[in-house]
Amino acid sequence: MKAWISTTLVAVVVLAAIPTVQAKPLSRIIAEMGLTPADFEVVNSAADAMLSGATPRVGEESSWVNEATGSKGTIRVRDVRDNCVHLQHFIRPEGSDQTREVRTRRCRDAGGNWILTP
Template sequence: MKAWVSSALIAMMLLGTGAVAQAKSLSRIIAEMGLSPADFEVLNAASNSLLTTGTPRVGQERSWVNDQTGSKGTIRVRDIRNNCVHLQHFIQPEGTDKTREIRTRRCKDASGNWILTP
């Protein structure tokens, strides 16, 4: 349950739709981004890996590819302020040449976990 809630919050944050996104299912939110649920899991794993392998620094990047679907992307640390990292996601869903840019922010909590925040 915790993983599903976490994924739902990340999806809402990626879309930047706030309260409107709360009424949508996670599968619908991900589909509107042009990603499959499996693509979203690969993107989320790459984001986590970027933040948990040493201290993040501005300009640092991590690429991801879902070999099963062909969707791909790059995550870049855009800014670091206080205890928060601002990420830029460049996403290219399978079947399209168009790259979408989405921004998120994760802040470190008292336990050292990176939490997606508005």
């Protein structure tokens, strides 16, 4: 009986750890793209501004530039469904000649706020 409980406990701990190992924290994703925390704040502000009015429409775009670092990009509404907006970010970090693409999703909570969701 004790061995069965120990085995079950180990299995639960291992299964619980799997998503942690597979998921990258947002800070790591940002750093791997070559963005600074200040760049992310500019991106986040641009996305917030896109979502501040009525529900955005597919194809809407907003450009952003961080004058302090030189990073820049564009945010495009890729899809709107189920009270969620799927955004496509085209980002060119300072010093890079290559544009990178990231997709995010924000969903409205009960209070009407747009929350970044997985």
